[in-house]
Amino acid sequence: MLELKGVSKSYGQTVALRATDLAIEPGKTTVLIGPSGCGKSTILRLMIGLIRPDTGTVYIGGDELTAENALQVRRRLGYVIQEGGLFPHLTSSANVSLMSTHLRRPKQQVEDRIRELAELVQLPMDTLDRYPAQLSGGQRQRVSLMRALMLDPDVLLLDEPLGALDPMIRAGLQEDLKPIFQTLKKTVVMVTHDIGEAGFFADTIVLMREGRIVQCGTLDDLVKRSVEQFVTDFINAQRTLIQALEGSSG
Amino acid sequence: MRVLALAAGVFLALAGCSRQADVSVGSKAFTESVILGEIATHLAEDAGYSVEHINFPGTRLAWNALIAGDIDVYPDYTGTIIQETLFSENLKTDAEVNAALAAHGIRMSRPLGFENAYAIGMREKLAEQLGIRTISDLKRHPGLRLGFSSAFMERDDGWKPLRERYALPHQDVTGLEHALAYQALDSDSIQVTDLYLTDAERMLYDLRVLEDDLRYFPNYDAVWLYREDLETRAPEFVAALKSLEGKISESEMIAMNARTQIDKVAETKVAADFLAEELRVESEVIEETLAQRVWRYTLDHVFLVGWSLLAAILVSLPLGVLAARSSSAGQVILGIAGVIQTIPAIALLVVLISPLNELGFRGIGTPPALVALFLYSLLPIVRNTHAGLKDVSPQLVESASALGLSPWARLRLVELPIAARTILAGIKTAAVINVGFATLGGFIGAGGYGEPIFAGIRRADYSLILEGAIPAAALAILVQLTFELVERSVVPKGLRLKAEG
Ligand SMILES: Nc1ncnc2c1ncn2[C@@H]1O[C@H](COP(=O)(O)OP(=O)(O)OP(=O)(O)O)[C@@H](O)[C@H]1O
Ligand SMILES: [Mg+2]
Numbered sequence: 001m002l003e004l005k006g007v008s009k010s011y012g013q014t015v016a017l018r019a020t021d022l023a024i025e026p027g028k029t030t031v032l033i034g035p036s037g038c039g040k041s042t043i044l045r046l047m048i049g050l051i052r053p054d055t056g057t058v059y060i061g062g063d064e065l066t067a068e069n070a071l072q073v074r075r076r077l078g079y080v081i082q083e084g085g086l087f088p089h090l091t092s093s094a095n096v097s098l099m100s101t102h103l104r105r106p107k108q109q110v111e112d113r114i115r116e117l118a119e120l121v122q123l124p125m126d127t128l129d130r131y132p133a134q135l136s137g138g139q140r141q142r143v144s145l146m147r148a149l150m151l152d153p154d155v156l157l158l159d160e161p162l163g164a165l166d167p168m169i170r171a172g173l174q175e176d177l178k179p180i181f182q183t184l185k186k187t188v189v190m191v192t193h194d195i196g197e198a199g200f201f202a203d204t205i206v207l208m209r210e211g212r213i214v215q216c217g218t219l220d221d222l223v224k225r226s227v228e229q230f231v232t233d234f235i236n237a238q239r240t241l242i243q244a245l246e247g248s249s250g
Numbered sequence: 251m252r253v254l255a256l257a258a259g260v261f262l263a264l265a266g267c268s269r270q271a272d273v274s275v276g277s278k279a280f281t282e283s284v285i286l287g288e289i290a291t292h293l294a295e296d297a298g299y300s301v302e303h304i305n306f307p308g309t310r311l312a313w314n315a316l317i318a319g320d321i322d323v324y325p326d327y328t329g330t331i332i333q334e335t336l337f338s339e340n341l342k343t344d345a346e347v348n349a350a351l352a353a354h355g356i357r358m359s360r361p362l363g364f365e366n367a368y369a370i371g372m373r374e375k376l377a378e379q380l381g382i383r384t385i386s387d388l389k390r391h392p393g394l395r396l397g398f399s400s401a402f403m404e405r406d407d408g409w410k411p412l413r414e415r416y417a418l419p420h421q422d423v424t425g426l427e428h429a430l431a432y433q434a435l436d437s438d439s440i441q442v443t444d445l446y447l448t449d450a451e452r453m454l455y456d457l458r459v460l461e462d463d464l465r466y467f468p469n470y471d472a473v474w475l476y477r478e479d480l481e482t483r484a485p486e487f488v489a490a491l492k493s494l495e496g497k498i499s500e501s502e503m504i505a506m507n508a509r510t511q512i513d514k515v516a517e518t519k520v521a522a523d524f525l526a527e528e529l530r531v532e533s534e535v536i537e538e539t540l541a542q543r544v545w546r547y548t549l550d551h552v553f554l555v556g557w558s559l560l561a562a563i564l565v566s567l568p569l570g571v572l573a574a575r576s577s578s579a580g581q582v583i584l585g586i587a588g589v590i591q592t593i594p595a596i597a598l599l600v601v602l603i604s605p606l607n608e609l610g611f612r613g614i615g616t617p618p619a620l621v622a623l624f625l626y627s628l629l630p631i632v633r634n635t636h637a638g639l640k641d642v643s644p645q646l647v648e649s650a651s652a653l654g655l656s657p658w659a660r661l662r663l664v665e666l667p668i669a670a671r672t673i674l675a676g677i678k679t680a681a682v683i684n685v686g687f688a689t690l691g692g693f694i695g696a697g698g699y700g701e702p703i704f705a706g707i708r709r710a711d712y713s714l715i716l717e718g719a720i721p722a723a724a725l726a727i728l729v730q731l732t733f734e735l736v737e738r739s740v741v742p743k744g745l746r747l748k749a750e751g
Contacts, residue, residue: 045648050652079652085646087668089664
């Protein structure tokens, strides 16, 4: 479905991504995880053609991603960026329907689709006519997700979709999202830096460090069959934090 | 499509102000020149030609307009022609002057009679007491306080060479505004000054003009300068102009200047009365009511502001977008727009004459006013468009691209609406500045509120100045209010919420 072959990207002296091979399994959820600045967002941007690789090639459904076909390809991908990226001058429903309207899809069809998606992501109907400034953080993320799903893309790229939310809302939204991914049977690539969230969503976890992939596998693989000390350290860092807290309270 | 229609409209607005009158008379914007221009205007009407009269803020503009064919005639002084207009040709005799003018297709009439030279004067009583008759006599009184107009202090043919020529020993020499010199003489804070021979104020103050015994000052005989082709196009008019040769005496000119400057009688009326008396030529002086005048100024003013602003918006928006897209283009565009802003209006108007002529437009009147206002309006709009687009957060640009919007659709649907408030603020700034700047239309015959303002300054007539200044201020406020209303419909509600919340 989605594949990187020998793809690398640098910004001046900074190497954002070293030459990397990565195949994303169709219909499954792949989670990219790793410390801040390790190149997670860079991989998503390369996949959707927002930036061009310095070396290597991105393949989508077997086709090479080029500057020429990027616009077409993007309409087959849904993308939710860190912080949501809703347009402040448009209402929720206008945000969601912006692209369909631009492509002159029939009005009724667009409206039906919005209602269907609002139900799917459990967004209250009365928030559809509000502007982003009038929404809660969780509602904004739901609207972003609706916008990404609007054209019924084959692939969803989610860059820390829950990053900006407080833990309670985040847990609730995690519960809501997982069945959505399962029922839609979409190929999902999600970025997070929370190992628990990764384990919750992922069929495959891709652990990265300083622009390269350290290990790919299930959470179980990473815990029991880590290929490097870094993998264990990374997982333990979050786990020991929780254990330490539990220890002190218990 | 709409943009094309608008662009065509702007072009037609420019083209629409091509010359309509048979004869076009120019003046320099000071009382005497305007009165002479009005005399010429009445003569042309009397000879059956349609005529217009345009005042210029300086010799250079009037001369350029004359040789470009934008005007047909204006009054000037032989000294000015030799010392200023054609200074580089180093002319001496009348024959040389005539030949040099002919090379430009210009003819010069014989002197009209009076001279408007610089002269040196002092109060009659003091001069009598000290026994001063000539400039040379000043040498015997080195303690006298001298005060000269700033222009005279600076001119190449002003104070410095005068002092050398007469070897004047005076130490106490100050520069001051010409308008203040007479009062300074009266209060004895200065005792000797420069003056024009035909200054109206000479009537009010008892002044003695000192004889230029070493013949330092060149002749400043008043003459008509007119285009050669006028003789075939309007022969009766040229004949009428020539009939005034030797007819206007120094005392008559002083009296006419005084009627305008001191009694506040309009130049056109003074000119008409002179012709009635001197040549038995009866001319019609159109008397407009205050409301009619202000309405006419308003139409002209709104025309200038409206079209120049519209053209500036059409050009600045794409330039601002380009500047935001490419930082190297941005530097060049913002740099040029910034430099244009610093060009003084008069310089810009002088520079515009010949390119406008090349393009087939008039170099005076409405076209240069429109172009100058257009140029001055560019910077605020370009700058705000650039800033507004640069302010759109990178996350939003990325989201818009990721949706699959083309760069053009992204600009139209996302970036421009988000930048709308800033862009509109730029347009508002341009519009308000434009209302003020459009008064320069009064400089070059484009009409508008500048017309009474400059006439009022010339005649020291405050009520006339207010006729332009008050409506101009009112229009500026109206523009401001209109834009606040427009803002409500143009700036998306979602953005206004954010600003309030
Ligand atoms: N436009 C850019 N210009 C310069 N450097 C960049 C740019 N975008 C990313 N980088 C650098 O590339 C590296 C990888 O960035 P990337 O955004 O992929 O990190 P990330 O893994 O998503 O981090 P985070 O978890 O903080 O979002 C970082 O060192 C970053 O500073
Ligand atoms: Mg990131």
